[in-house]
Amino acid sequence: MEESPGLARNLAELRQTFRSGKTRGLEWRKAQLRAILKLLDENEDSIFDALQQDLGKHPVEAYRDEVGVLKKSANYALASVEKWMAPKKGQIPLLFFPARAEVLPEPLGLVLILASWNFPISLALDPVIGAISAGNTVVLKPSELSPASSSFLANTIPRYLDSAALKVIEGGHDAAEQLLQQKWDKIFFTGSSRVGRIIMAAAANHLTPVTLELGGKCPTILDSLSISDLEVAIKRIVGGKWGLCSGQACIGIDYVLVEEKFASILVELLKKCIKAFFGDSMPNLKNLCRIVSKSHFDRVSNLLGDPRVAASIVHGGSWDEQNLMIEPTILLDPPLDADIMSEEIFGPLLPIITLNKIEESIEFINLRPKPLAIHAFTKNERFKKKLLSETSSGSITFNDAIVQFVADSLPFGGVGESGIGRYHGKYSFDTFSHEKAVLQRSFYLDLEPRYPPWNDFKLDFIKLAYKFDYLGLLLLLSGLRRIFKRSN
Amino acid sequence: MALFDAAAMMKGLRATYASGKTRSYEWRVSQLKALLKLMSFHEKEIVDALRSDLSKPELESFLQEIALLKESCGLALKELHRWMAPEKVKTMMTTFPSSAEIVPEPLGVVLVISAWNYPFLLSLDPVIGAIAAGNAVVLKPSEISPATSSVLAKLLGQYMDCSAVKVIEGAVPETTALLQQKWDKIFYTGNGKVARIVSAAAAKHLTPLVLELGGKSPVIVDSNVDLKVAARRIIAGKWGCNNGQACVSPDYAITTKEFAPDLIDTLRSELEKFYGKDPLKSNDLSRIVNSNHFNRLSKLLDDDKISGKIIHGGQKDIANLKIAPTILLDVPEDSLIMEEEIFGPLLPILTVNNVEDSFNIIKSKDKPLAAYLFTNNKKLKENFIRNISAGGLVINDTTMHLAVPTLPFGGVGESGMGAYHGKFSFDAFSHKKAVLLRSFAGDLSSRYPPYTPKKLNLLKALVNGSLFGILRALLGWHD
Secondary structure, eight states: OOOOHHHHHHHHHHHHHHHHTGGGSHHHHHHHHHHHHHHHHHTHHHHHHHHHHHHOOOHHHHIIIIIHHHHHHHHHHHHHHHHHHSOEEEOOOGGGOSEEEEEEEEEOSEEEEEOOSSSTTHHHHHHHHHHHHTTOEEEEEOOTTSHHHHHHHHHHHHHHSOTTTEEEOOOSHHHHHHHHHSOOSEEEEESOHHHHHHHHHHHHTTTOOEEEEOOOOOEEEEOOOOHHHHHHHHHHHHHHHTTTGGGOOTTSOOEEEEEGGGHHHHHHHHHHHHHHHHOSSGGGOOSOOOOSOHHHHHHHHHHTTSHHHHHTEEEOOOEETTTTEEOOEEEESOOTTSHHHHSOOOSSEEEEEEESSTTHHHHHHHTSOOOSEEEEEOOOHHHHHHHHHHOOOSEEEESOSSGGGGOTTSOBOOOGGGEEOOBSTHHHHHHTEEEEEEEEEOSSSOOGGGSSSOOHHHHHHHHHHHTTOHHHHHHHHTTOOOOOOOOO | OOSSOHHHHHHHHHHHHHTTGGGSHHHHHHHHHHHHHHHHHTHHHHHHHHHHHHOOOHHHIIIIIIHHHHHHHHHHHHHHHHHHSOEEEOOOGGGOSEEEEEEEEEOSEEEEEOOSSSTTHHHHHHHHHHHHTTOEEEEEOOTTSHHHHHHHHHHHHHHSOTTTEEEOOOSHHHHHHHHHSOOSEEEEESOHHHHHHHHHHHHHHTOOEEEEOOOOOEEEEOSSSOHHHHHHHHHHHHTTTGGGOSTTSOOEEEEETTTHHHHHHHHHHHHHHHHOSOGGGOTTSOOOSSHHHHHHHHHHHHOGGGTTOEEEOOOEETTTTEEOOEEEESOOTTSGGGTSOOOSSEEEEEEESSGGGHHHHHHTSOOOSEEEEEOOOHHHHHHHHHHOOOSEEEESSSSGGGGOTTSOBOOOGGGEEOOBSTHHHHHHTEEEEEEEEEOSSSOOGGGSSSOOHHHHHHHHHHHHTOHHHHHHHHTTOOO
16 A cells, blocks of 8 residues: 555654654653643643544543543653653672662653544543653554544644654554554554454564553452442442443443342342433433444444344333434343353443352353453452452452552553553553663673683582572682582 | 364363462472472483584583573572562552552463574473463474474473473474464564564464564673673673574674774684684584574675675584684675674674764664673763663673573564563563452542532542542532
8 A cells, every 4th residue: 555655754753753862851751741731731621522522421521531540640650750760770699799780661662552432532642641751752543433532632732742752643444554564663552352453463564562452341240239338339330331431441341240139139220320320211311422433333233133132121222323322221131142242342231141159250251251350349258369369351340340440550451352461650651661681790700610611610610600509609619619420 | 284283282271271270389389399300300311402402512501501490490489479479559549448459360371482592491491480470381392403392392291290281392383283272472482583473373362472582682892891801701692602593692793993903812812712723623612503504604604795804713514513603804784694693603893983883883773682882981881771772781791681580581672572581481471460459438429420510620639639629629619
């Protein structure tokens, strides 16, 4: 395919900027982070507008999940970047004396960030915060499925950040393909596993390391709880499903596992809570995002097309195609081989799967690809321990949902099908850095036995040295010890 | 057509892993101890195999393969409890009240593809990491070092838990069959060309990778140095490491025009001390691994562009696959020998006017696995450390960083991705799972719809971390 000359020029400029060393200075990085904070402060309303346009996202959701997240992230990076940049000293065995070992983080160079459409501002700028704190130059490609946000980023970023070091390239499939043909020092992608494979295959051509923030079917386990705890759990489940971009979130709750005997009370309580949060019928729904595009709308509504699935609907099920709205929908025990239970839903449909005993949830989860997050509502300590040690997921949160996203001290990333690599907090800095090992030695105390020609004495010396047997070495050197015979 | 059923093997390994056996501390310790036992009781067999594959001097076999492995195993045994323990982390206002930790867990079933130059070390060192981290592991040794491959298959078959640790011998067909399976991690040591094939196969399954590759590791020699020590360390790192066939061997040297004659003279005299007047007859030098590589290296020496540039050595013994330590001076940048990783006993020396000019030469090439600088000039050291990107750097020595378990060993860019050694090996084969424990108390209604301006204010105040702001928001005072 024809590569646009603009792209080549942009990349050349970015590489030149990196070579100049400008992005490596602490002051430059801090200035960029402050610029991001300023951008967020001065354009909050425009951001809310863009998100309203792209997803019908309410400003509170937009602040909570996008603007607020970014401010926290940028502030944290600003306060910590100097510390993060400092070399870490490593211990060295005495044998190497005199010597100094340290690990020095350095930027990778020119990185590509491909953002997703569901949190189009934060999933674009949060990785950018990491890339910049680590001293890289960046190309950011926002998702074309959230065009207002993409446009906002393309127009606003150059007004605040150093455009010789950070460029926004808009576009769809073609633009992405062109970008993927280039040689990057790192690619950071947020999106689906299907596209994740395409990205990784393209990266393989250049041996480019990748961070892939993917998704999967994030299960929520609901154990038996007291009424008051259950009420809180219900709110968190409803919030974690529909309150998060109407179910279009990688760590959003995909489905719930519960014991059969609690299924009906669960459904009742969910219904009540949905009504309280969002309203009681299709035309009156508020505080709920819409589906991002017609094709995703079709994808999600088609999940209900299977008659066996439709038969399992116990609440909701209606939609407004004109406005791309789908009602919060609850299903009770849809067939496990239907698409709704084999693919990531990424929409406002919540299957409830019933089990005889809640412990069966472990096997249920383990039969399926490792999810990005497991949420488990339980107060049973033994069950918690079992879940922790017998399931694998990017993260596991007990008694809440989604909240781990804002814990800067916790790595955020998947495992297996749910992703490769991680970020947030210092992990963002690390993910865009190379940790360079540096060993400094001196010319003094050069040990003869290191060098050929080899003989038994040298062999003895080395064997003792490897065990850090300093006393033995002393004895050997003073001629008092010959301990090793040649091996038989 | 592969001679073994890779899919059936995977099924068995997954069943073993699913049983939970490999996750227990006891199992991991038993396997690590079995490896130590295997190395202690069969040292002679291992040394013999290395001699057969590479004519590797016994001391190199011991020093650079067996001893390093014993050290690695010993460290894992000593630290395993600590490595396996969850790491508590701080939580913040926004998730109060809560407690958080990071829990390491095994990835599952992993594949280690090893190389031929340190066939014992590069097979078992990653396996130590895989086992310490609680995984089931398949090891594919290199077929180019067949004696070692055979010994590994035999000894691991004898000493290890074969339901979880397997050795698959073979060449391209077997490797291809292995790469078609879905692994939870692939650890590959080798060259960039094959690494791309491995990466493409991994991409199909979203399998994460560690790639330990190579490159042209440069050594810069400044003038005010203890030349004898520097020369010896360069020789030890080049010819003393499998006769230059090592990923971290100094590939080429750069020094000033002025200093070059001194450097060359010292290298020559030390080389003679180490290997005698007729190095082809020395027992202290590995041979070239096979005729393919011998021919490859011969071609580098036959390149027209470098005729007349050989200033030391150049002798070859094709029958015994030996090439003498060879030094070349000022070969052109576009000669074959400067294009790819040499991986052999040839050392080109490039000269520059000022030692600082060497940085541009290095930066014009792909990022190497290692870069070395001999100098007493503090500013030059700082400049080098800051501006030269490589997997690892050593000042005033070569290759030693491999032996420091607190330093991560790995490449960047074309020289690789990921790292291992010490705890980094354990980490390379682990998933660090984030765990957040929340309570039902302290539920913040601002999180939930219906959304109101008051909730927005409270959220903002929380994000800003301002206690006063939070109070105001809670009390309903607007800005």
